[in-house]
Amino acid sequence: MNGFEFQCATKMIFGREKELCVGEELKKQGASRVLLVYGGTSIKKSGLYDKVVKALDEAGLSFDELPGVVPNPRVSLVRKGIGLCREKEVDFLLAVGGGSVIDTCKAISFGVFYEGDVWDLISGKVKPGDKRIPVADILTLPAAGSEESDSCVISDETIPMKTGFGSPLMRPVFSIMNPELTYTLPPYQTACGCMDIMAHAMERYFSPTEHVEMTDRVAEGILATVIHNLPIALENPRDYAARAEIMLCGTWAQNDMTGCGRQQDWFNHGLEHQISGFYDIAHGAGLAISFPAWMEYLCTKQECVPKLAQIAVRVWNAPMNFENPAETAKEGIKRLRGLIREAGLPLTLGEAGVGTERFEEIADAMTDKGSHTCGAFYPMSREDILSLLQNMA
Amino acid sequence: MNGFEFQCATKMIFGREKELCVGEELKKQGASRVLLVYGGTSIKKSGLYDKVVKALDEAGLSFDELPGVVPNPRVSLVRKGIGLCREKEVDFLLAVGGGSVIDTCKAISFGVFYEGDVWDLISGKVKPGDKRIPVADILTLPAAGSEESDSCVISDETIPMKTGFGSPLMRPVFSIMNPELTYTLPPYQTACGCMDIMAHAMERYFSPTEHVEMTDRVAEGILATVIHNLPIALENPRDYAARAEIMLCGTWAQNDMTGCGRQQDWFNHGLEHQISGFYDIAHGAGLAISFPAWMEYLCTKQECVPKLAQIAVRVWNAPMNFENPAETAKEGIKRLRGLIREAGLPLTLGEAGVGTERFEEIADAMTDKGSHTCGAFYPMSREDILSLLQNMA
Numbered sequence: 001m002n003g004f005e006f007q008c009a010t011k012m013i014f015g016r017e018k019e020l021c022v023g024e025e026l027k028k029q030g031a032s033r034v035l036l037v038y039g040g041t042s043i044k045k046s047g048l049y050d051k052v053v054k055a056l057d058e059a060g061l062s063f064d065e066l067p068g069v070v071p072n073p074r075v076s077l078v079r080k081g082i083g084l085c086r087e088k089e090v091d092f093l094l095a096v097g098g099g100s101v102i103d104t105c106k107a108i109s110f111g112v113f114y115e116g117d118v119w120d121l122i123s124g125k126v127k128p129g130d131k132r133i134p135v136a137d138i139l140t141l142p143a144a145g146s147e148e149s150d151s152c153v154i155s156d157e158t159i160p161m162k163t164g165f166g167s168p169l170m171r172p173v174f175s176i177m178n179p180e181l182t183y184t185l186p187p188y189q190t191a192c193g194c195m196d197i198m199a200h201a202m203e204r205y206f207s208p209t210e211h212v213e214m215t216d217r218v219a220e221g222i223l224a225t226v227i228h229n230l231p232i233a234l235e236n237p238r239d240y241a242a243r244a245e246i247m248l249c250g251t252w253a254q255n256d257m258t259g260c261g262r263q264q265d266w267f268n269h270g271l272e273h274q275i276s277g278f279y280d281i282a283h284g285a286g287l288a289i290s291f292p293a294w295m296e297y298l299c300t301k302q303e304c305v306p307k308l309a310q311i312a313v314r315v316w317n318a319p320m321n322f323e324n325p326a327e328t329a330k331e332g333i334k335r336l337r338g339l340i341r342e343a344g345l346p347l348t349l350g351e352a353g354v355g356t357e358r359f360e361e362i363a364d365a366m367t368d369k370g371s372h373t374c375g376a377f378y379p380m381s382r383e384d385i386l387s388l389l390q391n392m393a
Numbered sequence: 394m395n396g397f398e399f400q401c402a403t404k405m406i407f408g409r410e411k412e413l414c415v416g417e418e419l420k421k422q423g424a425s426r427v428l429l430v431y432g433g434t435s436i437k438k439s440g441l442y443d444k445v446v447k448a449l450d451e452a453g454l455s456f457d458e459l460p461g462v463v464p465n466p467r468v469s470l471v472r473k474g475i476g477l478c479r480e481k482e483v484d485f486l487l488a489v490g491g492g493s494v495i496d497t498c499k500a501i502s503f504g505v506f507y508e509g510d511v512w513d514l515i516s517g518k519v520k521p522g523d524k525r526i527p528v529a530d531i532l533t534l535p536a537a538g539s540e541e542s543d544s545c546v547i548s549d550e551t552i553p554m555k556t557g558f559g560s561p562l563m564r565p566v567f568s569i570m571n572p573e574l575t576y577t578l579p580p581y582q583t584a585c586g587c588m589d590i591m592a593h594a595m596e597r598y599f600s601p602t603e604h605v606e607m608t609d610r611v612a613e614g615i616l617a618t619v620i621h622n623l624p625i626a627l628e629n630p631r632d633y634a635a636r637a638e639i640m641l642c643g644t645w646a647q648n649d650m651t652g653c654g655r656q657q658d659w660f661n662h663g664l665e666h667q668i669s670g671f672y673d674i675a676h677g678a679g680l681a682i683s684f685p686a687w688m689e690y691l692c693t694k695q696e697c698v699p700k701l702a703q704i705a706v707r708v709w710n711a712p713m714n715f716e717n718p719a720e721t722a723k724e725g726i727k728r729l730r731g732l733i734r735e736a737g738l739p740l741t742l743g744e745a746g747v748g749t750e751r752f753e754e755i756a757d758a759m760t761d762k763g764s765h766t767c768g769a770f771y772p773m774s775r776e777d778i779l780s781l782l783q784n785m786a
Contacts, residue, residue, distance in 0.1 A: 001633075004405075010400070015396020174400075214614060244394045248653070252607070261407065
């Protein structure tokens with residue numbers, strides 16, 4: 001176990017109808033002038049918007065609105081939000097939505113106090129300072145884990161480029177999590193969200209750091225819980241218990257608790273960002289294609305087999321083959337693919353409408369034309385990435 | 394899963410030599426006048442005291458000292474600390490030690506701002522206010538979990554009575570956790586600490602609340618990790634990895650993460666407090682006697698069997714007996730007793746020098762003479778408690 005620092009001060013307010021307390025909680029946290037940030041019309045259709053507005057009114061909070069956040073949230077809207085915050089002297093940002101909405105707020109939050117263009121912060125050219133407008137959220141989509149994470153991902157739609165930045169001050173002050181708000185998520189979005197959650201656990205789980213038992217156990221617990229509850233939520237979208245377990249897993253998978261004391265990998269997120277830069281593919285669907293393919297690719301690497309067998313046994317209940325642990329690992333991957341298929345997600349790039357024509361470009365981008373490798377669990381070279389992409393085709 | 398709020402803002406600073414940064418970290422957190430609280434001579438013998446003093450000096454922090462904390466920490470020393478804080482205008486409390494030292498600081502921390510006697514707060518007569526002197530710690534004993542918990546337990550040695558209070562503001566601001574500092578713990582103390590950690594996980598695990606999968610998994614992970622690493626630490630007290638896993642488990646078992654969304658039990662802690670009120674028995678040793686006996690007692694209660702079998706299978710790797718799950722549960726308990734025995738802890742009250750003469754008194758105290766039951770997983774009546782005590786004798 002490596003040395004580490006861990007602090008996650010976000011207050012989790014979890015349960016039925018908890019969104020009704022948003023006004024009181026904001027007031028308790030010192031808010032007076034709020035910017036309400038959201039996506040499209042879904043929160044208006046569901047009635048959530050009206051509830052939030054009523055709660056803000058009843059708490060005597062004045063607010064302005066910034067609608068229009070889209071998946072792969074855009075820096076243009078972040079800039080607009082920064083302008084609004086300055087103009088209206090906003091002192092609290094309230095995100096109502098999923099990771100894209102929360103990430104938009106996070107970027108605005110620091111951008112307000114930066115004199116230059118916010119893309120400098122997002123792209124890493126300039127480090128974020130220690131001033132920010134506090135962010136809170138009402139979560140409607142368990143997936144990105146942004147409700148407790150210390151980072152955000154924003155796209156510049158004009159380049160195009162998708163990248164992110166972080167700060168220990170970036171974690172939301174509080175997150176309201178009512179599983180009922182996820183009842184109306186379509187099956188495909190539910191499945192993509194769960195795949196993202198599982199990926200967040202696995203990006204940390206697959207680590208070259210030894211002696212990380214406790215954090216391995218938590219990651220395995222997250223995976224086992226999602227694996228059990230995703231089919232239940234798909235079968236009955238209004239199953240409170242299943243929706244609640246998935247929501248809790250989404251937060252704990254990404255608040256970095258399971259990353260404590262270890263090197264993390266993040267190869268698959270990197271690959272997915274590249275692919276979705278070129279093709280219109282949902283983040284969770286991209287991960288559903290790459291993760292099992294990557295795990296299978298690593299079954300031939302002796303040093304990777306023990307951990308791949310461990311996840312197969314502990315998470316997928318595969319029988320341990322002591323003479324040939326790679327077989328155990330493969331059985332685990334088979335079962336992962338079974339879940340992905342059951343959940344209606346793609347298993348190949350072809351199924352997702354992604355062709356082979358950009359493979360060289362992707363491998364070049366990930367390795368700076370072969371000048372470095374990617375990932376910590378196994379250092380993937382340019383050639384490894386090309387072979388993997390062929391396997392994913 | 395029940396609705397819940399969870400917030401744990403403590404900054405965990407974990408790893409080798411991290412105690413050397415205590416001065417800088419205190420300064421970063423705004424400290425200027427520190428009260429250094431500790432127990433006896435062990436931190437002087439180990440050299441930790443000198444390191445801390447040097448770190449405080451180098452950070453330019455002035456400090457006073459309050460030594461003399463004993464196990465089952467006393468309200469008399471808390472009162473002395475409150476006086477010192479007022480006299481010296483202390484603005485930060487630094488605990489160097491285990492749960493007793495941290496708990497002493499927590500009680501002082503709130504007592505300073507209460508005009509009456511601090512026992513009013515400790516005994517629950519008066520609720521703690523929202524003002525407190527911040528507390529930080531350098532942990533030397535993984536057991537109580539006070540380094541992230543929001544409560545403390547203090548004894549009035551004159552009554553005698555041991556009780557506690559809590560507040561969301563009571564969690565330490567930061568906790569420095571260097572597993573190397575636990576190398577010198579004697580085997581008995583190591584084992585007692587691990588039993589306390591396991592008990593904190595199990596007091597929450599055994600819950601009547603349904604659909605608590607994710608938190609069950611974390612509790613199971615804590616248990617599995619302690620079970621694996623305790624024998625290693627006993628065999629080789631300087632095994633960094635084992636000491637690190639135990640230390641992390643101690644914190645996560647008691648920061649209430651695993652208590653999210655569920656009713657908790659706490660019968661065994663209640664029973665142990667009663668027993669240790671009458672007899673000189675280590676907290677962990679008392680729990681080692683009561684927990685398996687209580688679990689065995691509940692094997693006859695149909696509603697308790699599924700969870701007892703679950704822990705047996707998932708944590709103790711017992712084979713599932715689908716026709717008779719109580720047999721599975723008993724196999725788990727047998728394995729728990731095996732670990733306790735291997736760790737050199739007692740399994741009966743007799744072994745711990747506790748006689749049968751106070752059983753009626755204990756059962757009366759726990760149930761207010763039979764007027765209520767104790768515990769949430771199974772409501773233990775006065776008669777249940779008497780039968781259990783006979784089984785423990």
